[in-house]
Amino acid sequence: ALLRxxxxxxxDLPRLLGxxxxxxxxxxxxxxxxxxxxxDTKFFRDVVGGxxxxxxxxxxxxxxxxxxxxxxxxxxxxxxxxDLEMPIMxxxxxxxxxxxxxxxxxxxxxxxxxxxxxxxxxxxRAAGFDAYEVKLDQASLLANIARLLAESRRPRAAAGxxxx
Numbered sequence: 001a002l003l004r005x006x007x008x009x010x011x012d013l014p015r016l017l018g019x020x021x022x023x024x025x026x027x028x029x030x031x032x033x034x035x036x037x038x039x040d041t042k043f044f045r046d047v048v049g050g051x052x053x054x055x056x057x058x059x060x061x062x063x064x065x066x067x068x069x070x071x072x073x074x075x076x077x078x079x080x081x082x083d084l085e086m087p088i089m090x091x092x093x094x095x096x097x098x099x100x101x102x103x104x105x106x107x108x109x110x111x112x113x114x115x116x117x118x119x120x121x122x123x124x125r126a127a128g129f130d131a132y133e134v135k136l137d138q139a140s141l142l143a144n145i146a147r148l149l150a151e152s153r154r155p156r157a158a159a160g161x162x163x164x
């Protein structure tokens with residue numbers, strides 16, 4: 001929730017306890033995917049990274065887009081999950097930069113944001129993101145990641161349109 005201009009997590013314990021099953025169901029079955037998580041807020045890096053690790057993914061973290069690009073130069077990743085609004089290099093610039101490099105042009109990119117969907121989704125798509133997620137929706141995030149990873153094993157043109 002947004003309270004007095006600040007993001008404030010409100011825990012729904014019954015739902016959180018029920019999401020253990022969703023996490024197990026979304027876990028990769030054949031290979032452990034390596035995901036780069038880029039977010040300037042430590043809280044979100046920890047929470048979202050925890051979701052991904054609990055689902056069986058290997059997660060590397062970066063604090064902004066420039067650090068994310070540097071990690072991409074050094075390591076191989078199967079997917080990038082990135083916040084949109086960050087200092088130094090934002091997510092839109094990161095996605096555009098990834099799409100310009102031939103070795104990363106087919107890498108699935110998922111935008112992760114607290115921005116209202118209508119305001120940010122179109123700009124995320126234009127920058128090169130394949131999907132858009134609102135932060136802290138664990139079940140939807142894991143389902144979208146599983147879908148993107150499955151689609152990335154097919155040629156990009158056959159993978160379909162932008163998905164929310």
